[in-house]
Amino acid sequence: MSKQSIVEAIKNYTKIIIHRHVRPDPDAYGSQVGLARMIQASFPGKQVFLTGEGEDSLNFLATMDEVPDEAYRGALVIICDTANQARIDDQRYNNGDLLIKIDHHPEVDTYGDIQWVDTSASSTSEMIYQLYEEFSSEGLVIKEDAARLLYAGIVGDTGRFLFPSTTERTLSYAAQLVNYKFDRSSLFNEMYKTPVHVAKLKGYVLQNFTVHEAGYSTVKLDKETLKQFNVTPSETSQLVGLLGDIEGILTWAFFVEEEETIRVRLRSKGPVINGVAANHNGGGHPMASGASASSWSETDQIAQELKEVCIQYKENKEQA
Numbered sequence: 347m348s349k350q351s352i353v354e355a356i357k358n359y360t361k362i363i364i365h366r367h368v369r370p371d372p373d374a375y376g377s378q379v380g381l382a383r384m385i386q387a388s389f390p391g392k393q394v395f396l397t398g399e400g401e402d403s404l405n406f407l408a409t410m411d412e413v414p415d416e417a418y419r420g421a422l423v424i425i426c427d428t429a430n431q432a433r434i435d436d437q438r439y440n441n442g443d444l445l446i447k448i449d450h451h452p453e454v455d456t457y458g459d460i461q462w463v464d465t466s467a468s469s470t471s472e473m474i475y476q477l478y479e480e481f482s483s484e485g486l487v488i489k490e491d492a493a494r495l496l497y498a499g500i501v502g503d504t505g506r507f508l509f510p511s512t513t514e515r516t517l518s519y520a521a522q523l524v525n526y527k528f529d530r531s532s533l534f535n536e537m538y539k540t541p542v543h544v545a546k547l548k549g550y551v552l553q554n555f556t557v558h559e560a561g562y563s564t565v566k567l568d569k570e571t572l573k574q575f576n577v578t579p580s581e582t583s584q585l586v587g588l589l590g591d592i593e594g595i596l597t598w599a600f601f602v603e604e605e606e607t608i609r610v611r612l613r614s615k616g617p618v619i620n621g622v623a624a625n626h627n628g629g630g631h632p633m634a635s636g637a638s639a640s641s642w643s644e645t646d647q648i649a650q651e652l653k654e655v656c657i658q659y660k661e662n663k664e665q666a
């Protein structure tokens with residue numbers, strides 16, 4: 347059983363290095379650092395390192411450590427919330443003694459000596475809490491700091507408990523987590539504050555989006571537009587949910603021009619879109635995926651594929 351062997355490994359190693367994916371979100375930080383804080387509270391003698399490039403907008407959750415190369419010698423390495431090896435932040439992950447993967451994304455890349463993948467979990471943070479719940483009798487301890495991080499991860503990945511990935515288990519764990527004394531209001535304020543320039547870009551998107559009759563919408567944010575609003579490509583991640591409550595939109599894509607590529611963020615309220623993502627160097631969840639396009643003509647192709655999944659979805663619904 348993988349959970350049991352994960353707890354055994356944590357007990358057996360004195361040095362533990364925890365990674366997560368590049369371009370981190372609250373669940374990446376929440377699971378990575380929440381796990382670290384849980385290990386530290388449970389086994390105070392162990393050395394626990396957090397690695398990966400720090401993300402300024404998530405500094406309110408935690409900051410990363412400087413991990414020397416030597417630290418990997420004889421270490422247990424745990425990767426949280428990362429489906430494939432290319433997305434692991436800090437590519438030294440193979441330099442340890444034992445590698446563990448803990449993740450809730452559909453399995454695209456099996457890696458690690460021990461893998462625990464649960465696509466029914468709302469978030470990797472939820473899985474970390476589950477580990478605690480099932481093994482608290484074996485000495486696992488959670489304190490306020492871990493509770494705050496895991497709660498942030500669950501809230502982030504479920505869109506504040508809105509997405510269908512939210513289950514009875516999710517809500518039950520959230521209910522237990524809010525019993526810990528952390529400041530929920532200030533956590534929400536930090537997670538959902540919108541910088542003024544990003545708010546202005548939201549206004550631009552809402553003024554300019556179109557809805558195709560098949561049920562899809564695409565938003566193009568090229569370099570000129572980003573410059574006009576003084577918004578960086580990574581700041582646009584806050585915008586992708588914007589079209590989710592608009593009548594007639596089943597699936598939508600944001601095309602954000604970066605230095606070398608066009609980043610593609612895909613969302614859906616029905617049609618499965620991770621196949622489209624997989625066609626364009628990406629992947630992810632059935633209703634939330636990412637990809638990358640090398641040209642604007644490739645984004646036209648992606649729009650065409652979204653149209654097809656919408657049409658297919660509507661046909662299937664009519665037959666059902």
Ligand SMILES: [Mn+2]
Pocket residue numbers: 373374427450468469470503
């Ligand atoms: Mn996640």
